[in-house]
Amino acid sequence: QQQVKQSPQSLIVQKGGIPIINCAYENTAFDYFPWYQQFPGKGPALLIAIRPDVSEKKEGRFTISFNKSAKQFSLHIMDSQPGDSATYFCAASKDSSYKLIFGSGTRLLVRP
Amino acid sequence: DVKVTQSSRYLVKRTGEKVFLECVQDMDHENMFWYRQDPGLGLRLIYFSYDVKMKEKGDIPEGYSVSREKKERFSLILESASTNQTSMYLCASQPAGLSYNEQFFGPGTRLTVL
Numbered sequence: 001q002q003q004v005k006q007s008p009q010s011l012i013v014q015k016g017g018i019p020i021i022n023c024a025y026e027n028t029a030f031d032y033f034p035w036y037q038q039f040p041g042k043g044p045a046l047l048i049a050i051r052p053d054v055s056e057k058k059e060g061r062f063t064i065s066f067n068k069s070a071k072q073f074s075l076h077i078m079d080s081q082p083g084d085s086a087t088y089f090c091a092a093s094k095d096s097s098y099k100l101i102f103g104s105g106t107r108l109l110v111r112p
Numbered sequence: 113d114v115k116v117t118q119s120s121r122y123l124v125k126r127t128g129e130k131v132f133l134e135c136v137q138d139m140d141h142e143n144m145f146w147y148r149q150d151p152g153l154g155l156r157l158i159y160f161s162y163d164v165k166m167k168e169k170g171d172i173p174e175g176y177s178v179s180r181e182k183k184e185r186f187s188l189i190l191e192s193a194s195t196n197q198t199s200m201y202l203c204a205s206q207p208a209g210l211s212y213n214e215q216f217f218g219p220g221t222r223l224t225v226l
Contacts, residue, residue, distance in 0.1 A: 006154070009152065032212050034214075041219065042219055042220075043116070043202055043204070043217025043218050043219050043220055044155070044202070044217050045216075045217065046214045046215070049212070051212075089154060089155065093212075095212070098143060098160060098162065098206075099157060099160070099170070100155075100157075100215065102154040102155040102156075103154055104152055104153060104154040105151075105152075105154050
């Protein structure tokens, strides 16, 4: 049973556009929601993360929006660049567990 | 800089072979993980180790075993490789403590079983 559902599977935007990737979770005990970024030939790397006590977190051009009542969170990339082309994974975990539950991934292509 | 290295980037094996995938981290992390990555399925946890000689099954442990004899090294073993184990295998390490701690991933081993 997939506990974190991610959409879309793939996304193409023009440079400067604002791609949005959405994730929904089922387990209300989750209290940590990271996003990992993976470039071709590399392992995933932590991009940004949020706890449910805030509704938004920004780091540079990357923003997580969090809706606790809807059990959804999303990643927005402002002024997207071709160098942002990568696969993005959302994930969720709870403090009492070491496990990260990953979404299925979104392959983003930013055209020049 | 945390460095997680995996012994091979690409590996081709035959059905029934015993396969060893090695992972080494240089940051003295207590926790180490093995995942497999398949298109449309994301990353799925195979095994987790929180200390030397300690291990826990993840979500898909069937057909795999692990070994952690030294803190820096975590090995994934396919006892008898099958074609459905063709996949990308990712190792990660993480400091002990809160699950909020970042997981640091290696570059992956793409395994093909013929």
